[in-house]
Amino acid sequence: MILDGKKISEEILSDLKEKINKLNLTLAVIQIGDNQSSNVYINQKKKLCNKLNIDFNHQKFPLDISEKEVLDLIDSLNKDKTTGILLQLPIPNQINAEKLQNRINYKKDVDGLNDVNKCNLINNKPGIVPCTAKGIITLLNKYDIEIAGKNVVVVGRSNLVGKPISNLLLKKDATVTVCHSKTKDLAKFTLEADILIAATGIKHLITSSMIRKDAVIIDVGISKIDGKLYGDVDFENVKNKSSYITPVPGGVGPMTIASLAENLYEAYILQKEE
Amino acid sequence: MILDGKKISEEILSDLKEKINKLNLTLAVIQIGDNQSSNVYINQKKKLCNKLNIDFNHQKFPLDISEKEVLDLIDSLNKDKTTGILLQLPIPNQINAEKLQNRINYKKDVDGLNDVNKCNLINNKPGIVPCTAKGIITLLNKYDIEIAGKNVVVVGRSNLVGKPISNLLLKKDATVTVCHSKTKDLAKFTLEADILIAATGIKHLITSSMIRKDAVIIDVGISKIDGKLYGDVDFENVKNKSSYITPVPGGVGPMTIASLAENLYEAYILQKEE
Numbered sequence: 001m002i003l004d005g006k007k008i009s010e011e012i013l014s015d016l017k018e019k020i021n022k023l024n025l026t027l028a029v030i031q032i033g034d035n036q037s038s039n040v041y042i043n044q045k046k047k048l049c050n051k052l053n054i055d056f057n058h059q060k061f062p063l064d065i066s067e068k069e070v071l072d073l074i075d076s077l078n079k080d081k082t083t084g085i086l087l088q089l090p091i092p093n094q095i096n097a098e099k100l101q102n103r104i105n106y107k108k109d110v111d112g113l114n115d116v117n118k119c120n121l122i123n124n125k126p127g128i129v130p131c132t133a134k135g136i137i138t139l140l141n142k143y144d145i146e147i148a149g150k151n152v153v154v155v156g157r158s159n160l161v162g163k164p165i166s167n168l169l170l171k172k173d174a175t176v177t178v179c180h181s182k183t184k185d186l187a188k189f190t191l192e193a194d195i196l197i198a199a200t201g202i203k204h205l206i207t208s209s210m211i212r213k214d215a216v217i218i219d220v221g222i223s224k225i226d227g228k229l230y231g232d233v234d235f236e237n238v239k240n241k242s243s244y245i246t247p248v249p250g251g252v253g254p255m256t257i258a259s260l261a262e263n264l265y266e267a268y269i270l271q272k273e274e
Numbered sequence: 275m276i277l278d279g280k281k282i283s284e285e286i287l288s289d290l291k292e293k294i295n296k297l298n299l300t301l302a303v304i305q306i307g308d309n310q311s312s313n314v315y316i317n318q319k320k321k322l323c324n325k326l327n328i329d330f331n332h333q334k335f336p337l338d339i340s341e342k343e344v345l346d347l348i349d350s351l352n353k354d355k356t357t358g359i360l361l362q363l364p365i366p367n368q369i370n371a372e373k374l375q376n377r378i379n380y381k382k383d384v385d386g387l388n389d390v391n392k393c394n395l396i397n398n399k400p401g402i403v404p405c406t407a408k409g410i411i412t413l414l415n416k417y418d419i420e421i422a423g424k425n426v427v428v429v430g431r432s433n434l435v436g437k438p439i440s441n442l443l444l445k446k447d448a449t450v451t452v453c454h455s456k457t458k459d460l461a462k463f464t465l466e467a468d469i470l471i472a473a474t475g476i477k478h479l480i481t482s483s484m485i486r487k488d489a490v491i492i493d494v495g496i497s498k499i500d501g502k503l504y505g506d507v508d509f510e511n512v513k514n515k516s517s518y519i520t521p522v523p524g525g526v527g528p529m530t531i532a533s534l535a536e537n538l539y540e541a542y543i544l545q546k547e548e
Binding site: 115118149157170173177179180182183188192 | 372389390392422431450452454462463
């Protein structure tokens with residue numbers, strides 16, 4: 001069965017639209033350079049904003065911008081009426097991404113990558129959760145897929161996806177295994193997974209022989225090769241062996257976008273409570 | 275083979291003694307109430323301080339103390355010449371442990387439980403690491419037990435031990451599985467572990483049939499029943515099947531104490547750099 005992220009995302013957004021429509025929210029996206037994938041992702045965010053009547057403030061800097069100029073922009077966005085601020089990755093090496101993320105007011109940190117929000121997550125306290133991790137949990141919930149007591153294997157340990165989703169799943173009482181590039185015999189672990197979450201960006205890393213029959217497969221990875229998109233999972237071969245599976249595209253991607261809208265609304269509520 | 279925490283701890287402390295001896299360091303321990311286990315642990319810390327010529331400042335409050343009074347004490351310890359501040363758990367329910375821990379200057383937070391230090395750990399940045407987790411890594415290192423690429427199973431997900439040790443192991447390239455009270459079929463996971471870390475406080479939870487032959491067994495748990503100490507591992511039955519094993523007492527306990535001394539020295543260095 002296909003986990004239809006596109007459909008669920010549209011449901012969430014149509015619910016949110018009523019709440020958000022007249023609030024005059026603003027999303028600021030900071031881009032440094034002209035990375036092609038970033039352009040695609042930023043365009044998706046722009047479309048989201050158009051759909052929900054959110055002001056979209058795209059701040060695009062040249063690659064050789066100084067850290068100070070970006071910090072100054074963040075300081076001013078922190079002070080003005082902007083609801084959410086997002087730093088589009090990747091950024092060039094001369095600039096410290098963590099420093100910028102921590103400069104964003106945690107109540108406007110719709111990516112959930114500020115240390116305050118990271119700490120809230122590990123401390124089991126409410127806070128803004130990274131969009132992809134949040135979207136995966138929402139998707140599992142919408143399909144009534146139980147998490148508590150399940151053996152969940154996460155492949156990938158990035159700050160953006162692997163680590164936050166592992167923490168969320170642990171909080172929801174899953175038994176969580178984190179695998180990565182240094183894992184020996186990856187299949188030994190993936191074969192045991194009730195729920196397998198692949199977040200590596202390696203095309204078709206997960207094949208049919210590596211999954212348990214009737215496992216739930218969540219594919220976070222996206223690689224673009226010769227203009228075509230591939231997930232971490234060899235979808236065509238895995239789909240009949242799994243019980244549920246996300247397609248690429250149309251699975252986790254739209255859920256990430258829906259979560260961004262939810263985070264923006266949460267940011268609005270947090271700031272209103274001030 | 276026994277992982278002799280007592281011996282390694284003494285080696286570490288004798289090295290540290292030379293560095294620390296003339297520095298006039300101070301450790302402040304805050305206790306609320308009169309919990310018997312706390313008394314035992316505090317006594318161990320007092321002995322450590324005597325041994326290394328560290329001033330020991332034991333601040334003991336009655337159970338019905340207000341949160342404000344403890345916060346005021348922390349504020350004054352943050353400002354004075356105190357090197358390290360430690361909040362002995364458990365504390366009564368009317369007081370928020372996290373709030374107190376976050377009030378401690380992170381450079382004096384020798385328990386590593388301040389949000390700044392927690393975040394440094396997940397962000398792979400230097401910081402003060404919780405003593406037990408640090409002691410386990412040191413013990414494995416001293417016995418040249420490889421961590422990278424190993425299948426490590428951690429039983430227990432506490433903020434004090436389970437979570438920090440999982441993060442440290444992941445940083446050191448282990449494949450890490452976190453099990454807990456909601457894990458179904460615990461033995462299925464423990465049987466696969468190259469290194470098993472038990473941190474539940476449940477007497478003899480881990481039996482011989484639950485471990486792989488030649489696994490490395492780290493026993494963090496301590497339960498006191500009728501005046502006798504028990505670990506999480508059924509030591510007598512497990513010891514011949516494992517390759518390395520920590521005894522209780524004399525394994526992880528002394529390593530925790532040695533790590534506290536190391537953290538105190540680190541706190542001194544951090545404050546000196548100011």
